[in-house]
Amino acid sequence: MYLDELNKEQREAVLYNQGPLLILAGAGSGKTRTIIYRVAHLIKQGVSPYEILVMTFTNKAANEMKDRVKSILDVKYPGMWIGTFHSICLRILQQESIHIGYRTPFTIYSTSNQETVIRRAIKDLNLDQNKFKPKMFTTAINQAKNNLDSYDKYLDSKNPYDRTIGEVYQYYQKELKKNNAMDFGDLIMNTVILLRENKKVLERYQDKFKHILIDEYQDTNKAQYRLVNMLTQRNKNICVVGDDDQSIYGWRGADLSNILDFENDFRDVKIIRLEQNYRSTENILKAANSVIHNNSYRKSKELWTDKGEGTRVHLYEANDEESEAYFVLKTIKELNITKGFEWKDIAILYRTHAQSRPIEDAFLYHNLPYKIYGGTRFYDRKEIQDILSYANLIVNPHDNTRLQRIINVPRRGIGERTFERLSNYANENGISYYEAIEETGKIETLSSTYKNKIRDFRALIEDLEEFERNNSVDEVINQIAELSGYKDDLSELKKKNNVEAETRLENIAELVNVASTFAARNPDAGLKEFLSSIALETDVDSYEEEDESVTLMTLHAAKGLEFRVVFIVGLEEGLFPSLKFDNNNEEDEMEEERRLCYVGMTRAEDELYLTYAKSRRQYGEMKYNMPSRFISEIPEECLDQINIMDKAGAVTKEYVKVVESNNPYTVGDKVEHKKLGIGVILEINEDIIKVDFLQSGTRMLATEFAPLRLIKDTEIVDSIRNVTPEPLAREKEQEDNGYSIGDVVEHDHFGIGEVKSLDGEFITIDFNKAGSKMLSIAFTKLRKV
DNA sequence: GGTTGCGACGTTTTT
DNA sequence: CGTCGCAACC
Numbered sequence: 001m002y003l004d005e006l007n008k009e010q011r012e013a014v015l016y017n018q019g020p021l022l023i024l025a026g027a028g029s030g031k032t033r034t035i036i037y038r039v040a041h042l043i044k045q046g047v048s049p050y051e052i053l054v055m056t057f058t059n060k061a062a063n064e065m066k067d068r069v070k071s072i073l074d075v076k077y078p079g080m081w082i083g084t085f086h087s088i089c090l091r092i093l094q095q096e097s098i099h100i101g102y103r104t105p106f107t108i109y110s111t112s113n114q115e116t117v118i119r120r121a122i123k124d125l126n127l128d129q130n131k132f133k134p135k136m137f138t139t140a141i142n143q144a145k146n147n148l149d150s151y152d153k154y155l156d157s158k159n160p161y162d163r164t165i166g167e168v169y170q171y172y173q174k175e176l177k178k179n180n181a182m183d184f185g186d187l188i189m190n191t192v193i194l195l196r197e198n199k200k201v202l203e204r205y206q207d208k209f210k211h212i213l214i215d216e217y218q219d220t221n222k223a224q225y226r227l228v229n230m231l232t233q234r235n236k237n238i239c240v241v242g243d244d245d246q247s248i249y250g251w252r253g254a255d256l257s258n259i260l261d262f263e264n265d266f267r268d269v270k271i272i273r274l275e276q277n278y279r280s281t282e283n284i285l286k287a288a289n290s291v292i293h294n295n296s297y298r299k300s301k302e303l304w305t306d307k308g309e310g311t312r313v314h315l316y317e318a319n320d321e322e323s324e325a326y327f328v329l330k331t332i333k334e335l336n337i338t339k340g341f342e343w344k345d346i347a348i349l350y351r352t353h354a355q356s357r358p359i360e361d362a363f364l365y366h367n368l369p370y371k372i373y374g375g376t377r378f379y380d381r382k383e384i385q386d387i388l389s390y391a392n393l394i395v396n397p398h399d400n401t402r403l404q405r406i407i408n409v410p411r412r413g414i415g416e417r418t419f420e421r422l423s424n425y426a427n428e429n430g431i432s433y434y435e436a437i438e439e440t441g442k443i444e445t446l447s448s449t450y451k452n453k454i455r456d457f458r459a460l461i462e463d464l465e466e467f468e469r470n471n472s473v474d475e476v477i478n479q480i481a482e483l484s485g486y487k488d489d490l491s492e493l494k495k496k497n498n499v500e501a502e503t504r505l506e507n508i509a510e511l512v513n514v515a516s517t518f519a520a521r522n523p524d525a526g527l528k529e530f531l532s533s534i535a536l537e538t539d540v541d542s543y544e545e546e547d548e549s550v551t552l553m554t555l556h557a558a559k560g561l562e563f564r565v566v567f568i569v570g571l572e573e574g575l576f577p578s579l580k581f582d583n584n585n586e587e588d589e590m591e592e593e594r595r596l597c598y599v600g601m602t603r604a605e606d607e608l609y610l611t612y613a614k615s616r617r618q619y620g621e622m623k624y625n626m627p628s629r630f631i632s633e634i635p636e637e638c639l640d641q642i643n644i645m646d647k648a649g650a651v652t653k654e655y656v657k658v659v660e661s662n663n664p665y666t667v668g669d670k671v672e673h674k675k676l677g678i679g680v681i682l683e684i685n686e687d688i689i690k691v692d693f694l695q696s697g698t699r700m701l702a703t704e705f706a707p708l709r710l711i712k713d714t715e716i717v718d719s720i721r722n723v724t725p726e727p728l729a730r731e732k733e734q735e736d737n738g739y740s741i742g743d744v745v746e747h748d749h750f751g752i753g754e755v756k757s758l759d760g761e762f763i764t765i766d767f768n769k770a771g772s773k774m775l776s777i778a779f780t781k782l783r784k785v
Numbered sequence: 786g787g788t789t790g791c792g793a794c795g796t797t798t799t800t
Numbered sequence: 801c802g803t804c805g806c807a808a809c810c
Contacts, residue, residue, distance in 0.1 A: 057799045086800045111798090130793095184800045219799075252798065352796055354802090374798085415786070536800055556797050578796055596797080619795060620801035 002037055002072060006030075013239075013272045014038045017045070017211075020266035021239040022259075026303045027288075027602035028279030028562065031241055035213055036065055038239065039080070040072045042211055049079035051210035053231070056084055057219055059537060061560070065215075081209075085224055086184060086536050089191040092205070093182075099198050100190055102180060105528050107396050108535035109176065109183045112385055114138050116401050121171040127164065140165045141172060145185030146221040146253030148192060178432075179399050188223045195230050206234040217242035217262070221253035229265070236266065244298050248556060248596045250588065260299065277303040277602075279562050281310025284608045287638040288601040294633050295591045303602075312640035313601075315631065316611040321355070321570075324613045325362040328567050331609065332368065332550060335565060337709055341607075343369055345564035347551040349600050351576040355569060356552050369549035374557050377538060383486070383504040384511055388531070390480045394464050395528050398432035407433075410489040413453045421445040422454065434461075460484065473530045474516035481508050555600045566604035568597075571612040572625035597630045665689060665703065665710065674707035739763055739782075746783045747775075 003011055010030055013023050014037045025031035035054070043049055056062045066082050081088060090108075097104040109117070118134040118141075144154070144165075151173060154166030176182065182190065195202040212232050214220070217240035220228070232238040240262060247256045263269040277285055285305050292298070318324035328348060335341045348359060356372055363370045378384060386409055389402035397403070404423075408414045425443045426436035436443070440454045460483060467483075468476050481487045487508070493501035518530050525533075551563065555576075570576055577593035601608060612627045665671070669681045671691060679693035692698050701708065739745070743755040745765060753767035763782075766772045775782075 059799085061799085084800065108800095110800090133794095187800080216799080248797080249799075251796085354795085357802095377798095411786075413786090538798095538800070554797065556799085559799080575796095592797095617801070 002040065006034070006037060007276060009272055009274050009276075010034045010037070013274070014041050016270055016272070017042060017237070019236055020262075020269045022217075022262045022269055022271045023239065023241040023274060024271065024299060024301060025241050025243055025274040026277060026301055027243065027246060027599070028277040029274035029303070030276075030278060031215075031243075031274065032061070032064065032068075034274065035215060035239075035241055036068045036072065039065075039069050039213065043073060043080075047211060051208065052080040052213070053088070053209040053211070054080065054082040054213045054215070055088055055228070056082070056215040058560075059084055059087075061215060062087070084536065085227070086187050089187040089227070090532060090536065092191050093187065093194065096194055096198075096201055099201060100194055102177075102182070105395060105532065107179070107181045107392050107399055107402075108187070108532060109179075109181045109401070110379065110385075110535065111138065112380055113181070113401055114141075114172075114183055116405065117172055117175050118168065121168045121175070125167055125171060127168075132164070137165060137168045137172070141169050142183075142185050143253055144169065145183075145189045146223055148189055148223050148226060175401075179401055180396055181399065181401070185223075188227060192223055192226050192230070195227070202230060203234075205231055210235050211237045212239070214238070214240045215242075218244050218247040218256060218259045219249050219254045220258045221255055225255065225258045238266070243301075245292050245295070245301065245595055246559065246599050248559065248592060248599055250592045256297065260297070273301060275301060275303050277305045278307075279605050280305060280602060280608075281307050281606060283310045283312050283638045284601065284604050287313045287608070287634045288598050290635050290638075291594060291601065291630050291633045292598040295594055297588070297591055311607060313634065313638050314607070314609045314640050314642055316609065316642045317627070318611055318613045319615065320613050321358045321616045322362075324569055324611050325358040327611060328359060328569065328609075329362045329366055329368060331567075332565075333703075335607070341565055343548055343550045346567075347553065347558065347561070347563040347565070347603065348567045348569060349553060349555045349558050349603070350569050351555060351578060351596075352570075353554060355575075359552060359569070363550070370552055371547055371549045373551065373553040378507070378510070379534065379537065381504075381507055383490075383507055387477060387480055387484075387486065387508060387511060388534075390461075390464065390484060391477065391527060392531055393434075393461060394468050394476075395531060397434040397461065400426075400433045403433045406484075407457060410485045412457065412485070414450070414457065418446065418450045418453070421450075468527055472516070473519045473525075473527055474512050476527055477515045478512050481512075555596050558603050559599050562603055562605060564605045565607040565609070566600065567609040567611065568600045569611045570616070571610050571628035571631055572616065573628055574623070574625050575616070575618070576628055577630070594630065597628075670711050671708045672711050673701070678711070739784075744785045746785050752785060 003014065006014060007030070010033070013021065013034050017038075023031070023034065025034065039052060039054065042052060054062075054065060056065065062083050066078055069078050069080075069082070070076065081091070083091070093100060093102075093106075094104055097106070115134045115138060118137045121137070122129060122132055122134065144151075151166045151169035154162050154169055157163055157166065176186070195205065209231055212228065212235075214228055219242070228238065228240075240259070242259050244256060244259050247254055247259070250256065263271065280288070282305055285303055289303060316324075316327050318327055332341075332343075332346055335346070336343070350356065350359075353374060360370070360372070362368075379388075386406055389406045392399055392402050393406070404419070407419060421443060422436055422440075423433060425439075425445070426433050429436070431439075437454055437458050440446070440451050440458070443451070446454070463483060464476070464480060467479050471479070487505070490501045490505050490508075494505065514534065515530060518525070518533065522529065555568070568576075573579070576597070577590060610631060612625075612631070615622055615624050617623070665681055665684060670678060671681060672678055673691070673693065676691075676693045676696050676699065679691040679699075681689050682692050682698065683690040688700055688702055690698060690700050739755050739758060741755050741757060744752065745755060746752050747765070747767070751767060753765040755763060756766050756772065757764045763775055764772060765775065
């Protein structure tokens, strides 16, 4: 019986099924499990799946829930509405499109499309481009939509700056309407407007959804709050799950008061607290609890665990960001060797993306596999946006923004002047650009050469439209890349050894993959459906737990995940907590930084490392930051201060020496190799050691990959057993490793260099920039030049 | 129509 | 220190 798999509070939350319910679920307290079982239980009790609505913030969460509900109930199609706020709203808007004055299918504008429209607005409204940056407006408009504010409110403002925002907002909104497009904010706001202005529609949905569940309720903004509130007014079976201590998106419009005031919004609210943490050890939990206790704007809650004390939270002071990176690297290697943690068990979390760089450098140099999440998103990449613009144009040719984007990409001789003549004609006649293209003959300002070029473009789009009717989504995407000349263009560049072009081709291939997966899963869906599905998709959705690599990500991106070992780096005043506070709500923002720290700390299951650097390069300038206040908020008895003086501090440029000083081995140490048995270290050269093995003679080994462990003298007697040294696979390469002295080679990290000497699988190269290095061929990516 | 160089800028970003 | 956008060049 599935109820037996729950603790007392979780069970209570599953069984309580009449009226408003607030589940305050601390980090690692089995939140998702509770929601899923609650849904399953409702259905087992006879509630129809069609009467249940579950809203989440990420596709990942939605998919996970869908899958788990399906497996508990053992059905193929769950029937209930489970999705992100945005996808649920999209679904409603598409069904009710007659009420909202949009044609179906409307398109969805991503952040980059948004910016394109804003740029045009700034130009057309003759605003000073030095004073007004597009980002200011996108931020303001998104925020306005989160708060359900229309542009009228801004236009009526006494503040001239707000009036300018109003003007741009108005222009932008009209432009979107003209293009039959909505941005992310519109999806929510327009749904609220739809329900507010159509009583019949509202009542239909209120009737339909007898039970509504909201995940991560602390992250809802005002618009989302209104939406939920309207939908639930009839049945009041609203269950919200969240943790006020994990609200970290305030700057994006999330309104913490939604969860804090929930009990005042409804009558007879039942509150259940899930406070048993199944993730972290006592020390980690105690440290995290102590930090969050310094916040005043929160509900009382105290997490506990029965996992046992565990090790203390490790604290390390580095000299600078490079030695911080090397501490992380070295510690990870040690954890792997001594405690058997795998790469995928480990995550490194930081406040800003820029901090990943020194860590990447260190990992790259030492071939420690890692994966970075965030940064430029896959769907934001230029080539992906370009291809998708073509695809969108096939579905909706009147999308001016996207047409403008690709009409000359790749170059086909339709330059700025030509386009201007075309767009002028369109504007004068009040038609879309594509309609103007259909009337090219009538545009008198164009010479026949350019008319023909435009006709060619039109023919291209028509060919693609035709192709789309008879082929699968992935074939269409591929055809776009082919017919548009995009592929040829990149292939040409690739021939010239352009690495970037190669990546772009790979990205396009990946997009075709995504499309074919979609086509396989949704056999009845077409291009239209594919486009709206990926418009709401993000990179986080592709996070793979199985990956054999260390995870690098921002603290924000880590929410909802867990790792056996967590490093939080850069715990310095000014960096974390970040130093950019508004004067008005300084305290609010500090509390949000603290919650972010809490989120980071509670990701850790077994080991938590906190590091800070005494000095750090920020924006090219040397900064000397104080250790973060969050460190001093941790009780000393939970901390294990690592008091290694950083010998390497003075020579940070010389990675080599840092590693040497951090190398766990010294000459004379006895080691045990998984295959080669016991040996003694004869020499140490960077991270390569020469070991004399009892049974197989001397060998060079790369410390970070050789399956080695240090052994004490007393162990030796026990350990000498029959080790039959198997020749390593690499040994065969020794005969001819493909390189000879004098070869010029290129290394991903060090650049160009010349081969100086060869010693088995080891190769010494004199790099033009990085100097002389000894590297293991098996683990080094080298190219002959 | 495409390249180059200079200056401005610089959190976090579930959709 | 990097990146990116734009203006001035070829």
